[in-house]
Amino acid sequence: MNFVKIDTVGDHAIQQYLDKGWVIIETTVSSVPPETQIKYHIGYPESKKIEDLLEVIKEYEKRGLNQKLFELVAEENGEKLENIGTSGGFPSNNKTAKFMSWHDTTVKNERVTYYEKFDADSF
Known part of the structure; x- marks a missing residue:
């Protein structure tokens, strides 16, 4: 899978990105007692970007x-x-x-x- 953008986010934001079409590439867990942190390495798929751009063009055409x-x-x-x-x-x-x-x-x-x-x- 190819990505047009890659980012890293924490627990607080991951669901918002997933809802917008981003995918989890991998996770990193780091532990500094008493806390454990999970970082999500995410990517925006090239295919989703193309889909988004085609939707924009269709909106132009409707008008x-x-x-x-x-x-x-x-x-x-x-x-x-x-x-x-x-x-x-x-x-x-x-x-x-x-x-x-x-x-x-x-x-x-x-x-x-x-x-x-x-x-x-x-x-």
Whole structure:
């Protein structure tokens, strides 16, 4: 298991960390009479971090921010987002369509083909 962060906590805080997805890697017990202390060596799993980040992205998308991102990418590339769709045209190879396809594959684990819309009047 890979971790994005490792820390050490005592008895008083361990449950809070476990509730947030951290895992115990190992424990250290030290004894100085009359007390015994347990230190928990904990890690935040890489897989949990990815899960958290995907949840953040889904929240953005619920609010339409992925559409704004696509608009900004199209503008940056000098392309028109309204000319790109999921049907009606020919498969697009422009930078914005490639970005949108990469986004869908990475975030949603979906393979989407984007098409360049064509204007029938231009023929």
